[in-house]
Amino acid sequence: MTNDATEFWDCARANATELQTTLVEGVTLVTYGGESFTGEMVETTASGEVLGVTGYRDGLQDGEQREWYPGGTLRLEGRCRVGLAVGRWREWHPNGQLAKEQTFDNQGNYVAVKTWDEDGKLKKDKTFGGE
Known part of the structure; x- marks a missing residue:
């Protein structure tokens, strides 16, 4: 899989080094030029x-x-809604093998988690209260 960084938004795109973070009442807010940021934050290597x-x-x-x-x-993919993880989140080992799959409800609560070792052997399969 390659890093196809297609645009998720039809608006601003900024490198992570251009953005500022502020902790407000336990919530991290991202700003750009003193304003709340809307758009894509892109993290890149020096090259x-x-x-x-x-x-x-x-x-x-x-x-x-x-x-x-x-x-x-690919290392990780998921979706947030208003600062909360929602739906299915997946992480991969460097060899491309699925490492973790987490499911969240619409309020950001854990529903389920599965983990695998680098050879694909299931290590954990747990379901929590929720949906």
Whole structure:
């Protein structure tokens, strides 16, 4: 899998080094030029390789989040809504094998989690109260 950093938003795109974070009542807000940021935050290596793309709306994580290992192997993908993880989140080992799958309800509560070792052997399979 390659790091196809397609745009998740039809608005601003900023490198992570251009944004500021502020902790307000336990919530991290992201700003750009003193204003709440709406758009994509892009994390890159010094050579410009994309390592992460995260969507924001009004300073809160909102939308797709994807991260890659150097070289382009997908590391993580998931979605936030108004700062909360929702739906299915997945993480991969550097060899491309699925490492973790977490499911969250619409309020950001854990519903289930599964983990695998680098060879694909299931290590954990747990369901929590929720949906």
